[in-house]
Amino acid sequence: QNSAYCGIAVNGSHVGVSGIQPQATYASAPIGMTIHKLNSGDKVGCIVTKPGSSNPLVAGADFTYLLVEKIG
Numbered sequence: 001q002n003s004a005y006c007g008i009a010v011n012g013s014h015v016g017v018s019g020i021q022p023q024a025t026y027a028s029a030p031i032g033m034t035i036h037k038l039n040s041g042d043k044v045g046c047i048v049t050k051p052g053s054s055n056p057l058v059a060g061a062d063f064t065y066l067l068v069e070k071i072g
Contacts, residue, residue: 004056008034008066009047035071044068 007018008031016034031046038044046066050056 005049005051006031007047007049008036009045010036010038011043014047014049
């Protein structure tokens with residue numbers, strides 16, 4: 001709830017594309033594929049940023065996940 005932007009973070013910095021959840025209701029914010037070169041020890045995760053003063057509520061029902069694949 002409370003509109004938010006969701007994206008991919010590497011070592012705490014936003015990379016790639018973002019999904020936008022524009023309304024203060026439960027809705028999905030799909031994030032497109034991001035290709036990024038990773039190094040040993042990098043921390044990869046989902047990042048949520050808020051456009052206003054209210055903290056967004058992030059909840060998953062078996063569909064909140066991050067898939068990392070090795071290419072090459």
